Amino acid sequence: MFKSLLTTSLAALAFSVALQAQAQTDVTYLLPAPPNSPAFAPWIIAKEKGYYTSKDLNVEFIAARGGVDVAKQIGAGNAMVGGAIGDTPIVVRPNGIPVRAVAVLGAGGVTMIATNADEHINAITDLKGKTLTVMSYSDTTYYALLASLRKAGLSKTDVNIQAAGPAGVWQLFSAKKAEAMAGVPDWIIDAQDAGLKVSLIPQEQIFESMAQAILASDDAIKNHPDVVRGVVQATLQGMRDIIQDPHAAAATFAKAVPAYAGKEAALERTFKLYIDHVYANQTVLGQIDPARLDKVRQFYVSEGIVSKEPKLDDLYTNQFIETTTAAK
Structure with missing residues (x-):
């Protein structure tokens, strides 16, 4: 039973x-x-x-x-x-x-713009002529970057924007092959942990995406x-x-x-x-x-x-x- x-x-x-x-x-x-x-x-x-x-x-x-x-x-x-x-x-x-x-x-907004501290880039306008990395040209962080540039009176032709993928976006930046990076917070930590001294563009200058x-x-x-x-x-x-x-x-x-x-x-x-x-x-x-x-x-x-x-x-x-x- x-x-x-x-x-x-x-x-x-x-x-x-x-x-x-x-x-x-x-x-x-x-x-x-x-x-x-x-x-x-x-x-x-x-x-x-x-x-x-x-x-x-x-x-x-x-x-x-x-x-x-x-x-x-x-x-x-x-x-x-x-x-x-x-x-x-x-x-x-x-x-x-x-x-x-x-x-x-x-x-x-999730988009942050990080810069190499040694470059002394303190504002969006200081990015003119500089190289920036983004994940891709189809990711919305790219559009947020364009909007931030336009807000400061710049266009995408005033900077060199490189689409580098989800790893390359911070790796090129930390290797000093780009003076700045537009992306999410974890990539900033990745760049710092790779040994780069990072500065952040003040959030009030970033487009409010x-x-x-x-x-x-x-x-x-x-x-x-x-x-x-x-x-x-x-x-x-x-x-x-x-x-x-x-x-x-x-x-x-x-x-x-x-x-x-x-x-x-x-x-x-x-x-x-x-x-x-x-x-x-x-x-x-x-x-x-x-x-x-x-x-x-x-x-x-x-x-x-x-x-x-x-x-x-x-x-x-x-x-x-x-x-x-x-x-x-």
Whole structure:
């Protein structure tokens, strides 16, 4: 009798596990660069700690070639969701690509401009005639750089911009083959750890672009809202973990990405840059500020970065944000 009960219990357990696995939805999430970058820590931590699984999602990360490529792939129906900078819908929507931002990870801009301290570059205008590295000409950080140059009265022809890839962007800079770099905070830490003394262009001189965003297709928002909501809420929990305890978050990331084992101190420095410059001052995690987005939109149009002004309401939605949950 005991043997019969045990067999029945094991069968029931196996059936339950099978049902849970069957209930999970497979989700391809496109990232603008390889997923082992600390820039994507909210996503990596969310997966490592089971936040997506708790939303009945089985998320797989796949690297695209920059944020604009992510948007194009989502718009073409190759994925429902992906990551880019919040500016990206402004760039692609006028071209008929049906994507919008459904969350933005921070109230600051993610693009920072770092310079070789020995060059004594103190302002955007000092970049004239200098060489700068970016990840690619299709990544939205490149457009943020162009906007920063235009804001200072310069154009892209006044500088030498080199697209060097997600590793080359900081490696060429740290090797002093470029005087400056436009990119995300983790590349600044990489350059510092490579031995370069780095200075940052004051943030007030940088164009007020958006932080990293979660993008979704119009079709996914309309027909798969539970998937989009689950991705948003799980990712924001990963972001919240970083804000609340960057030290513990660094350990979690290093566990998920073994290449960073032993580099937790550098990870923590990177996360603190994000907390101070990108995540800071967002009252409700993930919430998109339409006034800031509109300002970015108007600047892109007025400076000719995009030729046609997209409708503001077509660029974002806050319907998946838990507005009762304030940032800690």
